[in-house]
Amino acid sequence: DGGITQSPKYLFRKEGQNVTLSCEQNLNHDAMYWYRQDPGQGLRLIYYSQIVNDFQKGDIAEGYSVSREKKESFPLTVTSAQKNPTAFYLCASSSQGGGTYGYTFGSGTRLTVV
Amino acid sequence: GQQLNQSPQSMFIQEGEDVSMNCTSSSIFNTWLWYKQDPGEGPVLLIALYKAGELTSNGRLTAQFGITRKDSFLNISASIPSDVGIYFCAGPSGNTGKLIFGQGTTLQVKP
Numbered sequence: 001d002g003g004i005t006q007s008p009k010y011l012f013r014k015e016g017q018n019v020t021l022s023c024e025q026n027l028n029h030d031a032m033y034w035y036r037q038d039p040g041q042g043l044r045l046i047y048y049s050q051i052v053n054d055f056q057k058g059d060i061a062e063g064y065s066v067s068r069e070k071k072e073s074f075p076l077t078v079t080s081a082q083k084n085p086t087a088f089y090l091c092a093s094s095s096q097g098g099g100t101y102g103y104t105f106g107s108g109t110r111l112t113v114v
Numbered sequence: 115g116q117q118l119n120q121s122p123q124s125m126f127i128q129e130g131e132d133v134s135m136n137c138t139s140s141s142i143f144n145t146w147l148w149y150k151q152d153p154g155e156g157p158v159l160l161i162a163l164y165k166a167g168e169l170t171s172n173g174r175l176t177a178q179f180g181i182t183r184k185d186s187f188l189n190i191s192a193s194i195p196s197d198v199g200i201y202f203c204a205g206p207s208g209n210t211g212k213l214i215f216g217q218g219t220t221l222q223v224k225p
Contacts, residue, residue, distance in 0.1 A: 105158070
C-alpha cells in the first residue's frame, strides 16, 4: 500500500543536540512538506519542497534544516538553534496539484526536549 | 495574505448531538478541503469540494461549498465518541500548489 511514513513516533532530545526526523513516501508525489503543531494549535509550515534538490522556507524555518536528495525522502533536522523544539511534527506529500487534491499526511513525530 | 478562519474554536457536545462548524475567508477559493486529525495522528482528508454550492456527504459528514466561494461548512450528524479530534478546513494558496489551513475546530464528545 502506498503511504507516507514518519519515524520515530516519539523522540527525546537533550538541549543543545541536533536531531533528524525521517519522512519517506512511496506515493510518487513530487511535493513534500514539514509542519509543526503545538498543543491546541494549528499547523505551521516549516519547509517545503516541490521538486528534488530544491526546497523553500515556510513561515517558521529558523532553527530547522532540510534536504531533498531523493523524491521519496524529505528529512527534517531540528538544530540546537531552535529555541523551543518540543512539538508535534507532521510531514505531508502531494502531487503537483496539491492545492486542489490535498495532501497526504504522515502519522507524526512527537519531539520532546529533556 | 489569504487566511482561513474557523469557528467555533472548540466544541464539547453530548453523544448523539449534531455538530456544525464553518470556515470563512476574505478571499475567494476554488477548492475547499476538510480534514480530521485524531489525537496523536496526522490529519486525514474527509471531503473535497470543487464547485460553489456543492453539497457532498461522507457517511454522517456533510460539507458544503458556500455560494459566495468565501466559506464552507461541515456538519456531523448523530455524533459518536470516535468523532473526537481536530477538524481543519483548507484551500489552495493562489497558484502555488500549497494549501492554507484554518486553525482548526477541536471537538470533544461526551458519551
